[in-house]
Amino acid sequence: GAGVSQSPRYKVAKRGQDVALRCDPISGHVSLFWYQQALGQGPEFLTYFQNEAQLDKSGLPSDRFFAERPEGSVSTLKIQRTQQEDSAVYLCASSYWTGSYNEQFFGPGTRLTVL
């Protein structure tokens, strides 16, 4: 089935390295979300795109985190100068439209480990 896909599934980075995480949403979905899930915790909102526009980045923990969706489909979450506290699973979700009646569908996540 054509669900949300993410790559890589696992990423190990040395502290200080830059990483890029990719999300392919369900085709035709307007809305795209990034969440961060630390070990033993629930996911926490990072940022939201409506098509190519980043409408909400209130959850990004620092200016080392940057996300883009230049053509309104694939999105990349970039983390610069990674720190150990960035170790987490990064989940991407998409929904067909905007608004509160639209269900979010999640990808399998990228597990980032910073050594």
Add this chain to the structure above:
Amino acid sequence: KQEVTQIPAALSVPEGENLVLNCSFTDSAIYNLQWFRQDPGKGLTSLLLIQSSQREQTSGRLNASLDKSSGRSTLYIAASQPGDSATYLCAGLVSGAGSYQLTFGKGTKLSVIP
């Protein structure tokens, strides 16, 4: 700020038992409440979504209820099976700075013993 709490954090039951997972939220201004399942190393699978105007939703052996006034939701699993073993997360959809965001609880880890 919306806070979501799930109790218990872990639950172990023998196969065949019926069980209830609890979820509470502090802000009744949620648009919907969603229950997810998460298997180890996997993403989230949506189980049930209850809109704020609804009281409950059912899918197979699963039934979820929502009481906005008391800030509570429950997920009822009938005739539990070992394949139901997973972490169950509830999340409320709230209005954020420029979007509708899901606010999650920490989850309940369910083990169904054969």
